[in-house]
């Protein structure tokens with residue numbers, strides 16, 4: 001069976017992808033190459049994990065590639081960059097939203113629910129670090145580096161950051177949307193812009209709660225998310241907060257629940273009705289976890305057992321009152337045994353840190369395409385590939401199979417046939 005044919009066929013059948021891909025527009029007045037041929041090349045390039053637009057120029061000269069996108073000539077890297085700068089980002093976003101809505105309708109997220117709740121995790125990522133300004137949207141900061149003479153000097157570093165909203169499940173993890181963090185902007189401000197847009201695009205009931213890291217645990221952020229209609233579980237680290245100190249004092253008297261998750265022995269405690277810095281939030285719950293597990297390591301040619309432990313505290317808003325401590329633990333960790341699968345995969349296998357074309361619009365367009373490709377590939381791999389399910393091949397091998405399938409071009413059907 002031709003894997004690539006199978007992949008495109010599945011995306012067509014389930015997501016109506018070719019037609020929706022045609023709906024992505026760009027601002028060119030007189031396009032020499034149709035937008036959908038460029039869009040399909042970028043999406044296919046992202047699925048097959050190609051690292052650069054120059055690489056895509058070579059790939060688009062392959063017969064199988066040209067047959068798939070119904071375009072008889074290679075597309076140059078300049079052309080890809082030119083179109084990427086002019087994309088209407090809302091179209092790529094709409095495509096990402098539509099595919100996730102289909103997945104939800106098809107019950108693909110059922111297994112990701114915790115106590116019946118679908119929880120979105122927000123994470124920030126930093127990338128494209130450089131010593132020179134590459135575009136007007138580059139953030140900047142001063143960093144200390146060692147120069148050639150071995151002396152410490154301060155230089156300006158430029159970089160980009162974005163906040164990403166993901167759903168993590170035991171079988172399927174997807175990205176829902178992403179938002180660039182503007183120069184000089186707080187991460188939480190970009191996160192709220194992202195959540196506000198997601199409420200508009202996905203609707204208020206697409207998911208039920210949000211889980212975030214410690215730097216979002218501020219009164220204004222929690223209040224704004226509550227106003228949008230979602231409960232929040234936030235890591236609580238700031239010992240300067242009164243609520244942290246109060247929780248410390250009260251936790252010693254709180255009874256504990258001992259619980260086992262995979263190889264971890266977990267002791268959970270909670271304190272109810274604590275006031276936070278912002279009285280409008282009302283009284284909040286703090287849940288605490290002390291975790292112990294052992295790891296086998298290689299040391300000096302011998303295997304040894306190393307005991308590990310970690311300590312967590314989460315702030316929980318009133319909407320999640322009914323969720324027991326075990327549920328809060330799972331939401332807080334928002335992991336299903338796989339430590340942030342989405343970013344690990346994107347960084348290791350999808351060249352997330354590499355910028356194919358440094359331009360404010362092209363960057364966001366490429367990230368949206370990358371996330372869409374990631375979602376589609378994960379969905380195909382986990383829900384469609386029997387081989388992967390029984391552990392006979394890896395995700396990377398499946399990606400290579402898709403790539404090799406391009407060589408059997410006579411088996412491929414154009415995306416827009418029929």
Ligand SMILES: [Zn+2]
Nearest residue numbers: 134135137138
């Ligand atoms: Zn830039």
